[in-house]
Amino acid sequence: MTLLGSIILMSPPPSLLLGGGSAQDCAEAATVTGASETARTDIPDDYLRLYQKFGAQIGVQWNVLAAIGKRETDHGRSSLPGVRSGTNYAGAAGPMQFLVSTWGGSTKIKIEPGINGYASDGDGDGYGDIYDPADAILGAAKMLKRNGAPDDLSRAIFVYNRATWYVDQVLDIARRYAGSGQIALPAEADPACDSAYVASAPDDVVRKILEYALAQRGKPYRWGGTGPDAFDCSGIIYMAYRNAGLSIPRTTFGQFPFGVVVAQGSEQPGDLVFFNAGPGTSAGHPGHVGMIVSPGKMIEARCTRCGPIKISTYRDRPNIVGFTRPLENEAVLAQLKRALT
CATH class of the missing domain: 3.90.1720.10 (endopeptidase domain like (from Nostoc punctiforme))
Known part of the structure; x- marks a missing residue:
């Protein structure tokens, strides 16, 4: 994950009804929510509860949170550097792979007014621990919300990791995690x-x-x-x-x-x-x-x-x-x- 201090404003893709159109227009919207069998099978129970809890609390799509968790560290199961301790080659850490600088300058900080970063206390212990799943998922939810979710998902995910291929991958995983309901995501195939x-x-x-x-x-x-x-x-x-x-x-x-x-x-x-x-x-x-x-x-x-x-x-x-x-x-x-x- 690469997080930068500035935010690049992106125009969202056209939101069209499913149907005909040019190849350039084929990023239409579908509506999905809930937890699919894929989600229940692939996501650890504790992570699934956290994605759904903080998605609802902050007002972003839980399955997009989960898709980022999958893409970054396989829901904390990855053995790569920076997931449970230290940082990766880019300086990112934890199950949601925040840059330490955007977390607040330290991997674990006391949550006080005026913190400059996404450090969050999801488990109620008064600290924002970048390696703690509850803290990290709450922080990721806040970041998505700040940058456009739930409406402008493309922009919100792009700010999380500034590449359109990353946006494509996260949305694809989010679709597979979702059941039926009311969350707008680009259509997979028409x-x-x-x-x-x-x-x-x-x-x-x-x-x-x-x-x-x-x-x-x-x-x-x-x-x-x-x-x-x-x-x-x-x-x-x-x-x-x-x-x-x-x-x-x-x-x-x-x-x-x-x-x-x-x-x-x-x-x-x-x-x-x-x-x-x-x-x-x-x-x-x-x-x-x-x-x-x-x-x-x-x-x-x-x-x-x-x-x-x-x-x-x-x-x-x-x-x-x-x-x-x-x-x-x-x-x-x-x-x-x-x-x-």
């Missing part, structure tokens, strides 16, 4: 949005590729997966191209040199975007890939903890290596030519 993405394809081949990839949304990530129940990042792309009758390399390492390089800003649906992410990767050996579905948007199978396959943004994602167009590879052009004869 056939009308699929139609808009597919309609933007430059030709029938790309349409077939996109149709397959979009149909896999909501399925889990699995390393080495090529479906039909789960995929990894390159597996979904490999199978989407197979759906169009085309053979490309199976792995990210093979896909990167395979396509023709495309300048950033010239990418189009069906192209691939690569990232220097994962063990053993580098700028010339990227370990993660997504498929462009519209300008600024890609479909990706990112990681087990990142949630299911989904559409996310890529332009502000760190470590972009570059873009390629597999359809302009000579072997693919030959496959297309044979299909026409």
Whole structure:
């Protein structure tokens, strides 16, 4: 988590009724609340009670609090540095990963009038302990409220960690934690949005590729997966191209040199975007890939903890290596030519 002193004001995404629209408009609102079976299974009972208690007390969506707790430390279960003691590489600590400077300058401080920070006393002992789940979750609820929740969730989550991919991931987890009710969240998937993405394809081949990839949304990530129940990042792309009758390399390492390089800003649906992410990767050996579905948007199978396959943004994602167009590879052009004869 990265918390900065200043607040960047962001315009919220359009709040539209579910239905038709362009690919750019497909961030519509749905209403969800309650605790799903996923939430009850994944969240420890004590954490679930705290998320719901302080969400209601402060007036923010409990499932968004829970999604941040999941994304940051797996509800305090992570063994990484800074969760139970010390700080991580960025100076963040505790189950909700506050920067110590934004907590109040110390990991544990007496709660008194005029405290400059989000240090909170959720367990009633008079102290704000950054490592105590009750204190940390109450502090996170206050931060979300201050920065736009419950109405402007995108802005509130963005201030918590200033990246739109983080916003996408938190909202995706929050959806899976929620049951039925009255909490506004961006919709996860809508056939009308699929139609808009597919309609933007430059030709029938790309349409077939996109149709397959979009149909896999909501399925889990699995390393080495090529479906039909789960995929990894390159597996979904490999199978989407197979759906169009085309053979490309199976792995990210093979896909990167395979396509023709495309300048950033010239990418189009069906192209691939690569990232220097994962063990053993580098700028010339990227370990993660997504498929462009519209300008600024890609479909990706990112990681087990990142949630299911989904559409996310890529332009502000760190470590972009570059873009390629597999359809302009000579072997693919030959496959297309044979299909026409």
